[in-house]
Amino acid sequence: MAISKNQHLKMQEKRDRILEKAISLFSEQGYNDTTISKVAKASGISFGSVFTYFPSKEDLFHSAVIEPIEEINSIMLDFNPEAEDSLNELKIMVNSHINLFAKLSTYLQLVVQVIGQHSRFKDQFDELNFFHNEFCSKLALLLEKGQKKGQIRESDPIFAASAYFSLLMGLRLTMTDEIDEKFWGNFAPFALQLFGPISYTKSISRLAKPKAAYSNR
Amino acid sequence: MAISKNQHLKMQEKRDRILEKAISLFSEQGYNDTTISKVAKASGISFGSVFTYFPSKEDLFHSAVIEPIEEINSIMLDFNPEAEDSLNELKIMVNSHINLFAKLSTYLQLVVQVIGQHSRFKDQFDELNFFHNEFCSKLALLLEKGQKKGQIRESDPIFAASAYFSLLMGLRLTMTDEIDEKFWGNFAPFALQLFGPISYTKSISRLAKPKAAYSNR
Amino acid sequence: MAISKNQHLKMQEKRDRILEKAISLFSEQGYNDTTISKVAKASGISFGSVFTYFPSKEDLFHSAVIEPIEEINSIMLDFNPEAEDSLNELKIMVNSHINLFAKLSTYLQLVVQVIGQHSRFKDQFDELNFFHNEFCSKLALLLEKGQKKGQIRESDPIFAASAYFSLLMGLRLTMTDEIDEKFWGNFAPFALQLFGPISYTKSISRLAKPKAAYSNR
Amino acid sequence: MAISKNQHLKMQEKRDRILEKAISLFSEQGYNDTTISKVAKASGISFGSVFTYFPSKEDLFHSAVIEPIEEINSIMLDFNPEAEDSLNELKIMVNSHINLFAKLSTYLQLVVQVIGQHSRFKDQFDELNFFHNEFCSKLALLLEKGQKKGQIRESDPIFAASAYFSLLMGLRLTMTDEIDEKFWGNFAPFALQLFGPISYTKSISRLAKPKAAYSNR
DNA sequence: GATGAATGAGGCTTCATTCAT
DNA sequence: CATGAATGAAGCCTCATTCAT
Numbered sequence: 004m005a006i007s008k009n010q011h012l013k014m015q016e017k018r019d020r021i022l023e024k025a026i027s028l029f030s031e032q033g034y035n036d037t038t039i040s041k042v043a044k045a046s047g048i049s050f051g052s053v054f055t056y057f058p059s060k061e062d063l064f065h066s067a068v069i070e071p072i073e074e075i076n077s078i079m080l081d082f083n084p085e086a087e088d089s090l091n092e093l094k095i096m097v098n099s100h101i102n103l104f105a106k107l108s109t110y111l112q113l114v115v116q117v118i119g120q121h122s123r124f125k126d127q128f129d130e131l132n133f134f135h136n137e138f139c140s141k142l143a144l145l146l147e148k149g150q151k152k153g154q155i156r157e158s159d160p161i162f163a164a165s166a167y168f169s170l171l172m173g174l175r176l177t178m179t180d181e182i183d184e185k186f187w188g189n190f191a192p193f194a195l196q197l198f199g200p201i202s203y204t205k206s207i208s209r210l211a212k213p214k215a216a217y218s219n220r
Numbered sequence: 221m222a223i224s225k226n227q228h229l230k231m232q233e234k235r236d237r238i239l240e241k242a243i244s245l246f247s248e249q250g251y252n253d254t255t256i257s258k259v260a261k262a263s264g265i266s267f268g269s270v271f272t273y274f275p276s277k278e279d280l281f282h283s284a285v286i287e288p289i290e291e292i293n294s295i296m297l298d299f300n301p302e303a304e305d306s307l308n309e310l311k312i313m314v315n316s317h318i319n320l321f322a323k324l325s326t327y328l329q330l331v332v333q334v335i336g337q338h339s340r341f342k343d344q345f346d347e348l349n350f351f352h353n354e355f356c357s358k359l360a361l362l363l364e365k366g367q368k369k370g371q372i373r374e375s376d377p378i379f380a381a382s383a384y385f386s387l388l389m390g391l392r393l394t395m396t397d398e399i400d401e402k403f404w405g406n407f408a409p410f411a412l413q414l415f416g417p418i419s420y421t422k423s424i425s426r427l428a429k430p431k432a433a434y435s436n437r
Numbered sequence: 438m439a440i441s442k443n444q445h446l447k448m449q450e451k452r453d454r455i456l457e458k459a460i461s462l463f464s465e466q467g468y469n470d471t472t473i474s475k476v477a478k479a480s481g482i483s484f485g486s487v488f489t490y491f492p493s494k495e496d497l498f499h500s501a502v503i504e505p506i507e508e509i510n511s512i513m514l515d516f517n518p519e520a521e522d523s524l525n526e527l528k529i530m531v532n533s534h535i536n537l538f539a540k541l542s543t544y545l546q547l548v549v550q551v552i553g554q555h556s557r558f559k560d561q562f563d564e565l566n567f568f569h570n571e572f573c574s575k576l577a578l579l580l581e582k583g584q585k586k587g588q589i590r591e592s593d594p595i596f597a598a599s600a601y602f603s604l605l606m607g608l609r610l611t612m613t614d615e616i617d618e619k620f621w622g623n624f625a626p627f628a629l630q631l632f633g634p635i636s637y638t639k640s641i642s643r644l645a646k647p648k649a650a651y652s653n654r
Numbered sequence: 655m656a657i658s659k660n661q662h663l664k665m666q667e668k669r670d671r672i673l674e675k676a677i678s679l680f681s682e683q684g685y686n687d688t689t690i691s692k693v694a695k696a697s698g699i700s701f702g703s704v705f706t707y708f709p710s711k712e713d714l715f716h717s718a719v720i721e722p723i724e725e726i727n728s729i730m731l732d733f734n735p736e737a738e739d740s741l742n743e744l745k746i747m748v749n750s751h752i753n754l755f756a757k758l759s760t761y762l763q764l765v766v767q768v769i770g771q772h773s774r775f776k777d778q779f780d781e782l783n784f785f786h787n788e789f790c791s792k793l794a795l796l797l798e799k800g801q802k803k804g805q806i807r808e809s810d811p812i813f814a815a816s817a818y819f820s821l822l823m824g825l826r827l828t829m830t831d832e833i834d835e836k837f838w839g840n841f842a843p844f845a846l847q848l849f850g851p852i853s854y855t856k857s858i859s860r861l862a863k864p865k866a867a868y869s870n871r
Numbered sequence: 872g873a874t875g876a877a878t879g880a881g882g883c884t885t886c887a888t889t890c891a892t
Numbered sequence: 893c894a895t896g897a898a899t900g901a902a903g904c905c906t907c908a909t910t911c912a913t
Contacts (some may be wrong), residue, residue, distance in 0.1 A: 014893090033337055035252030047891060049895045051890090104887065115336040119329055120250050129397075135394075136269040158409070165394065166410040168389065177352075177382065179338050179345075188382025192375070197410050207376050227913075232875080255903065264876050268906090277904065445892070448897080467771050472882065483899050485885090494883065546770055553766040554684055555830050562830075569828075592843070599828065600844040604817065607824025610733030611786075611816065613772050613779075626809070627817040627848055665872085689907060700874050702911090809911065 018056045025097050026067045029213045030113040034064060043104045050088040068117055071110050076134050084141055089149030096145075097194045104175050105187035119173075124136075139164040146198060156199030167197050179184055236275045238263045243284045247330040251281060251341075285334055285344040288327050293351050295320050301358055306366030307417055313362075314411045322391050322404035328392045335389070356381040363415060373416030384414050452490045455480045460501045464547040468558075502551055505544050510568050511535050518575055522622040523583030524634055530579075533627045534573060539621035540608050545609045551605070573598040580632060591601030601631050672697045677718045681764040685715060685775075703785050719768055719778040722761050727785050729754050735792055740800030741851055747796075748845045756838035762826045769823075792816040797849060807850030818848050833834045 024045035028037040039060055043050045054098065057063040104111065107140035115130060121128035143160035148156050174190055239260040245254040256277055260267045274280040295316065301307035321328060331348060340346040360377035367374050391407055458479040462471040473494055491497040498602045512533065520526035538545060548565060555562035577594035584591050608624055675696035679688040690711055694701045708714040731752065735832065737743035766780060772779035794811035801808050825841055 031339055033250070033252070033340060036340065038901050055893065080263070115332065115393065117391055118396065119332040119336055120248070120401030121246055123250055123253060157257060162406050163410065165405055166391070170383065170387045170393045171390065173388065175382070176332065176335055176389055177386045179335065189376070189379055190383055193380065194412055196414055196416055198414030199413060206391055217340055268878050272876060467684070467772050467774055470774060485899050489897060549766065549770040549827065552827050552830065553770055556682055557684060593840070596840050597844065598823065600825070600841055603824030603828045604692055604821045605824065606827050607820030607822065608817070610766065610769055610827060611820045612757070612825055613769065623810070623813050624817055627814065629722070629814065630848055630850060633845055633847060702874050706872065
């Protein structure tokens, strides 16, 4: 019993290792240039063993795209749409998102590929899109509340949410260097600006001062 | 002589057709899943003839990514950084960009792929990046002027330009459906908002009303 | 363990079979007309399996040319340059070489191709040339000794060795039919004659009588 | 009329130029690696024009191998089998042959390829072989006469002729460097030695002194 | 006759998947 | 369950030959 449990744990670890390396490789080299053999080598596992844990390359890719979603989404959705001080809630949310995107460079590159070739990766895209819609809807609620309270200017909340998400993805797409979190932080004010914060008007100049020089890319 | 000219024209046309189809296929199916055979079939020519016009698949891809840049860039850079009414210049520019991005769905999807896998497509990415830097620099000039005149709020102009470009790319990434230009128009106010327009404060609510329903994606 | 050893043996056998067939085909049909597919079929294995044993066609060719060298060279070099009776040593050596060349028809045809197109097969040629030089140097020692003892006439030993080697190669080139060893034996006296044997003068007429009719080629 | 003649001359020149370059390329790069395109470029002639002069690549190769034979053969056969002083005739012949082989490096490399792959180039080989037999027969006559006169030792004249031809080919095969005629001259005594010249016994030591150092190949 | 674009057969090589050990 | 050899489909590319101009 204990042995079996141990065995099970080891296998879980192995599976995780494969998946981690697969995400890395898929994101850097794309689907076709990532061969099973490369994944196996990177994972320190024999060639054939990959098929013990994932029935096919397609499945491995699917897992690589889908499995991390949940954790990420819980962070993305970690704000209170009913918050009294909507603007403050937005600020906190934006900072949290920026931090997240700064960290998840590798995985998000994979997401970009899936979105960029959504007809090729239809299944994966549909799942990503589901979460995207969920996110926009929830954020729209918060924005609506803020608008009602006069904390942010009127605008279509779904569009605003969508634009905000696009900005995050666009930043992730554009910031190709290994850029540290502080640098990313500089974009938080601009992201917030999208929502049209009213009391925020004055402070932008202060916040928007770069904390790190914009290295010439 | 006249015949040779005619011949030459026909070849140019054929080359254009191949390139057009290649852009289409590369953007939808990615580099690896776009086979030369598919491109040939789509262009209505024989397999081997593709190699008459492009020495290798690699070269075809390169041309597909690089050749359209110039025309696009001339539109992207078509604004006056010395304009007296900076804000107005920005508005016009944003609308022009939004229109451009709305139309170039196919090609830009290809650009997204190159950026998304910049280490794989290093050469192409470097060229794209060159234009990106050029664009940000020029836009920064306009923003600086607007800030001096008090038309837009203070913020680091390079960051602002970069955020703006990211938003455009992010929108292009996220708007996967065949969405018409009117719909895209709804995002113009948000894009402008990034720059922190001061006299613009009131009008956002008016402009930001959707001209088309946000289709369920 | 035993199984793995068995496995290993089987693979070795398979590799040997591929190489043998490859030598055969390369020597008869040349590099380009010998397709991997032909080699696979001749070896009774699948197309792709050839690549399990040899990374590329180029490598297969290289192995086909190089691997047999060592064994052949040990026979070629199997004479004593310090022998007291130089002439007798030469006679024995010549017979041994003639026997060798008579037997190795297939492989030597491959060698001929490599030498004949040394700029195309530079790597292989260089290795062959190394052995050629080694051989000529050693033979020259024996000839020098024989000359000092007055058993063979004076002449530049390196030239003589080189001429001897050329004769062997030339015979192998010219004798295209499947000619048996006895027939080859008839050329031994001529080969020896190259060295200018002195006490040998009389016997040539006896030895040089053909043991087999010169088949109409 | 005159124009047509001129035209005809020009075409003949063109054909010759193509053939010359083809021999060069075939001999250096082999049949398959010599493309029609390379031949055309080397000849300064358009791609398609090659087919005006030679119906197919196969034919071009055939011409490249066969057409030079006649001239060469007339030199090879330029000795008198009835000569009174057989030995002297042989000496002159050997020198002439050695000179010929020294000069024809390129073409003979092509001959080597044909012989080396006689089953692949059957037609060409058969023609070469015809000349080879003719040559051996004629030389055998001269040798027989010399033997009768006691100028050379007894041996089967056909074998001797064959060995002699093999030595020439072998030297051509082995001397891969661009070696000048003087160097080649050093091998003449060895060639003559094959026939077992009787009055020649003493002179070998003199003749066999190298006229040029045997460069370390 | 000269040119070079068009064609497609055929070669090498890669790689996901299967399966025996 | 782990391993890695076996397989063959599919892709890129070359090149002899044809043919329209």
